[in-house]
Amino acid sequence: MTSNLQQHSDQNEVIIDVQGLCKRYGSFTAVDGIDFQVRKGEIFGLLGPNGAGKTTTMEMIEGLRQPDEGSAKVAGHDTRTDLGKVKTVIGVQLQSTSLFELLKVKEITKMYASFYEHTVPIGPLLASVTLEEKLNDRVKNLSGGQKQRLAIALALVNDPQVVFLDEPTTGLDPQARRTLWDIILKMRDNGKTVVISTHYMDEAQLLCDRICLMDQGKIIALDTPRNLISNMNSESAVEFRIPEELQWADDRKEQLLSELQTLNGVRIAEFRKDTYVLYTDDLQTTLTDFIEHCKEKDIQFADLLTRTATLEDVFIHMTGRSLREE
Amino acid sequence: MRAYGQLTIAQLRLFGRNKQVLFFTLFFPVFFMVMFGYLFSNNGSLGIYGGLIDLDQTTESRALVTAMDQQKEVLKLDRETPQEEAMEKLRQGDNQMVIVIPKGYGEKLKAAMASPETAIAEHGYVEVYYDETQAQKSGAALNAVSQVVDGISKSFLKYNPVVTIEPKGIESLNLKYIDFLVPGIVAMMIMSNNLNGVAGQIASWRERGVLRRMQSTPLQASTFIAAQITARLILNGAQALILLLIGSIGFGTQMNGSWALLLGFVIIGTLAFMAIGFIIAGLAKTPESAGPIAGFISFPLMFLGGVFFPIQSMPAFLQPIIKALPIAHLSTALRQIMNVGAGITQLWSEGLLLCAWMIVAFIVASFTFKWE
Numbered sequence: 078m079t080s081n082l083q084q085h086s087d088q089n090e091v092i093i094d095v096q097g098l099c100k101r102y103g104s105f106t107a108v109d110g111i112d113f114q115v116r117k118g119e120i121f122g123l124l125g126p127n128g129a130g131k132t133t134t135m136e137m138i139e140g141l142r143q144p145d146e147g148s149a150k151v152a153g154h155d156t157r158t159d160l161g162k163v164k165t166v167i168g169v170q171l172q173s174t175s176l177f178e179l180l181k182v183k184e185i186t187k188m189y190a191s192f193y194e195h196t197v198p199i200g201p202l203l204a205s206v207t208l209e210e211k212l213n214d215r216v217k218n219l220s221g222g223q224k225q226r227l228a229i230a231l232a233l234v235n236d237p238q239v240v241f242l243d244e245p246t247t248g249l250d251p252q253a254r255r256t257l258w259d260i261i262l263k264m265r266d267n268g269k270t271v272v273i274s275t276h277y278m279d280e281a282q283l284l285c286d287r288i289c290l291m292d293q294g295k296i297i298a299l300d301t302p303r304n305l306i307s308n309m310n311s312e313s314a315v316e317f318r319i320p321e322e323l324q325w326a327d328d329r330k331e332q333l334l335s336e337l338q339t340l341n342g343v344r345i346a347e348f349r350k351d352t353y354v355l356y357t358d359d360l361q362t363t364l365t366d367f368i369e370h371c372k373e374k375d376i377q378f379a380d381l382l383t384r385t386a387t388l389e390d391v392f393i394h395m396t397g398r399s400l401r402e403e
Numbered sequence: 404m405r406a407y408g409q410l411t412i413a414q415l416r417l418f419g420r421n422k423q424v425l426f427f428t429l430f431f432p433v434f435f436m437v438m439f440g441y442l443f444s445n446n447g448s449l450g451i452y453g454g455l456i457d458l459d460q461t462t463e464s465r466a467l468v469t470a471m472d473q474q475k476e477v478l479k480l481d482r483e484t485p486q487e488e489a490m491e492k493l494r495q496g497d498n499q500m501v502i503v504i505p506k507g508y509g510e511k512l513k514a515a516m517a518s519p520e521t522a523i524a525e526h527g528y529v530e531v532y533y534d535e536t537q538a539q540k541s542g543a544a545l546n547a548v549s550q551v552v553d554g555i556s557k558s559f560l561k562y563n564p565v566v567t568i569e570p571k572g573i574e575s576l577n578l579k580y581i582d583f584l585v586p587g588i589v590a591m592m593i594m595s596n597n598l599n600g601v602a603g604q605i606a607s608w609r610e611r612g613v614l615r616r617m618q619s620t621p622l623q624a625s626t627f628i629a630a631q632i633t634a635r636l637i638l639n640g641a642q643a644l645i646l647l648l649i650g651s652i653g654f655g656t657q658m659n660g661s662w663a664l665l666l667g668f669v670i671i672g673t674l675a676f677m678a679i680g681f682i683i684a685g686l687a688k689t690p691e692s693a694g695p696i697a698g699f700i701s702f703p704l705m706f707l708g709g710v711f712f713p714i715q716s717m718p719a720f721l722q723p724i725i726k727a728l729p730i731a732h733l734s735t736a737l738r739q740i741m742n743v744g745a746g747i748t749q750l751w752s753e754g755l756l757l758c759a760w761m762i763v764a765f766i767v768a769s770f771t772f773k774w775e
Binding site: 171231 | 406408409410413416417420421611612613615617618619620621622675682
């Protein structure tokens, strides 16, 4: 993935320009004054938990929702004044579009193609999402993954410059997700700019050139996946439990946490649910120090594991909450 | 233009492939037609059976009996059965009415003639017993009797009418109940297909995000609506034709008017009810509520609007309301065209009212309609 990143990062032309975008529903603010730019030819990820404002943000750029404040420009066209032009250069896959179940794959694609002046040939288009053998099947006989691929084909029917994919892999099995990822990566290779929203951090990490981390209508970070993680200054995480801790008083737990914080290499020490997490930029020193410390204080730990830090860690670190609700 | 064609074809394909909906939208009216058609075809025409008892036995009363006899096409009256027995038959439903000419009828008539100014107070009267539960038949029966009685009283008062009705047409056409029924059923089908169909489909497309997906393309809303209208006109036209054919082949219903005019009214009716369907689609928050709302509106209309029963047989206080209903005008217009071959000159008021409904409903719909 990183080779692709380098390959595309020299194209700095801005294709989507979002300035101070705001959307309120009564007293609830869904999107709270966000700014960002999407560069031509990149896969731009909107990552955040449900209700973070990802869909609302996308729909304001697509012109489906009127922003209360701010503006969005796609390929130089303002969505408030030039929506007609915006619509011709974008392709949209909505979060929960159900298609006409009784139409055939070929028919529905033809129908969507008829809405545009400029379109791509239907045969190769459907082949590119590996639906060439399903041309004459009715939509209702397709599997979930096939339907989602059809939805993506429909988003590409007008040969758009920017493709919006709103949680395209939600509800799909791992195999179908992987097929879809390949298709999305191929879209970037064909020069499309892709804006994708997801709440799967692995997906965002794998697909996206840059990720916009959203929470409660605000952008909390925007960078490449690698930079987001390395900005935590913690490449690795150490997790463990202390079974006897259940009988401990709160001040005892507090004390342990501050002790852990002083271990060699530890950047952050956190207690989450029943597990202690230590983020470190030097795994080996931290582990050695940790074991010694436990021996010294006669602490019995269990379920020790080490891993590399993920976007999930970045999110938790920045918001104190998990990406997916428990 | 390409989008319009594609959307129309897509919608027609959706109609054609949704076998269940297709079957029931057609089966429902055909079922009504067959059921009512057979139920009432046993009685032959709109004949009304009853007993006539003359307790007065004067010249005047015999004149009335003779006048009644002249209406034997409609009034099939039995003069032999005694009153008690005739009343029993009425209770059991074998008779639709019992007419009793009370004692003193002739006396009162003579007195009224002698001094016309007191005629109002001391007029002769005829007792007509009928079964209130048989609204349709008894309505027609009362109508027929009052016509005869009206004729008698006018002739006694030496009333010289300026305007007369020439009782031509109806009798020579020999219309049956099925002739009355089939245009009503066509009107009902147009109403229920469009109210339920449009409201349900649009509400469900909205819920499922189909409309939003289309909204994200350069497709114009007007193109989308135009295609919807075209497809529904084709569907309703075809369904109406099938119903008329079943009526004509299966029950021998008559078509005495212009097919073009009939088609014209099918089109206006479809448009008017489609527009109301769009309003319901706008009001309904979920596709689940669209059905009941449409039912709430279409069900009373079905019974009030002259589909199964003549509008005249409805209670008087409902008449002004019924006269404003679109279904009443659609069923009347279709019936007039088919039954008596009415032309546009007789039906312009119906056409105008339906057009008014259509325009007002489309205006309201354009305000209440939501893409999402």
